[in-house]
Amino acid sequence: MELYFLGTGAGMPTRLRNVTSVALSLMQERGTVWLFDAGEGTQQQMLRSPVKPGKLEFLFLTHLHGDHLYGVPGLLTSRSYQGGESPLTVFGPPGTRRFVETTLDVSGAHLDYELRIAEIGEGIVYEDDGFVVTAAKLEHRIDSYGYRIVEKDTPGALDSARLAAEGYRPGPLFARLKRGETVTMPDGRTIDGNDYLGASLKGRTVCVFGDTRPCGSELALARGADVLVHEATYMHEKADNAHKYYHTTATQAASLAAEAGVGALILTHLSSRYQDESVHRLLEEARAIFPNSHVAEDFWSFRVTRRA
Known part of the structure; x- marks a missing residue:
C-alpha cells in the first residue's frame, strides 16, 4: 500500500505543483489503484509516474471544485485509448453524475469499459472482503468530503x-x-x-480529506489512522484567510493529527504563495506540533506501513 502524489497545489497549477490528485496504490493487495481527485492535467502527470490509468479501479472525488475535478473527463477518455477495459467506478458528491455524463455526452466521448457513478452521502460508501471506505462531510464552501479507507485485518496463518x-x-x-x-x-x-490460527495481521487505515475548515467530523474520521492526508493551504499567519475561504493552516492540520493520534500527517493542497524555501517554513510549523509531518511534492510517494 503506497500513496503517490500526482498534484499537490491549490487552486491553479504552478511551475512546481499541479492541482490536486493523489493515488493509493493497492497493486500488492488487489492489483489496482484508487485515485482521489483529478485536477486539470492529472492524466499528463500520470505519464511521468508509475500510475497507470488501466489499473484504476475507483476514483473518489472529495468535492466538485475545478482544481479537484477538471481532469476527470480527459482521464476517463484517455483510459480507453491506453487499454483500460476493466470497470471503473466514480464516487463523488451529488452533482458528480451530471458533470461526468454531460461532459462525456457533449464531447461525443466513447469508453471501451463500463463506467459506474455512485453519488455519495455520509457513511459507508464501499465495502468488500478486504476494505471498507467511509465518508464524512467536512466544512467547505460546497459539499466536501473526507474519506477513511480501512484495510480489514488479515486472519492469521493456519498451523x-x-x-x-x-x-x-x-x-x-x-x-x-x-x-x-x-x-x-x-x-x-x-x-x-x-x-x-496464528495472530491476525492488523489492517492499515488511510484518511484523505478534501478542502475544509477545522471541524468536528474530521476528528472522528481521522481517529487512529496510520496516515492522514490533509490540506494545508496556508501557514498559520494567514489563519484569517484560511477561515474566510474555508481552508486549513499547517498548524491546524498538525493539531488535528496530534489529537486524533494518527501515525503520520501528509500536507498537500498548498497555496501558490508557498514556493521553494517557504515550504520548509510551513513544514517546520507543522512539525512543531506533530513531529511526523511531511509536505507532499508532485511525484513523491509514501509507503503505508503497519504500526506496532
Missing part, C-alpha cells in the same frame, strides 16, 4: 504443522479451518479453526 502432527492431511477441511470455522474431522473429532 498446518500442528494439524499434521495430530494426524490430519491438507485438504478442503483445512480451508474451512483457515476461515475459523468449526469442523468435524474424518475421525469424528470436532475442531475449532480459531484454535489453530
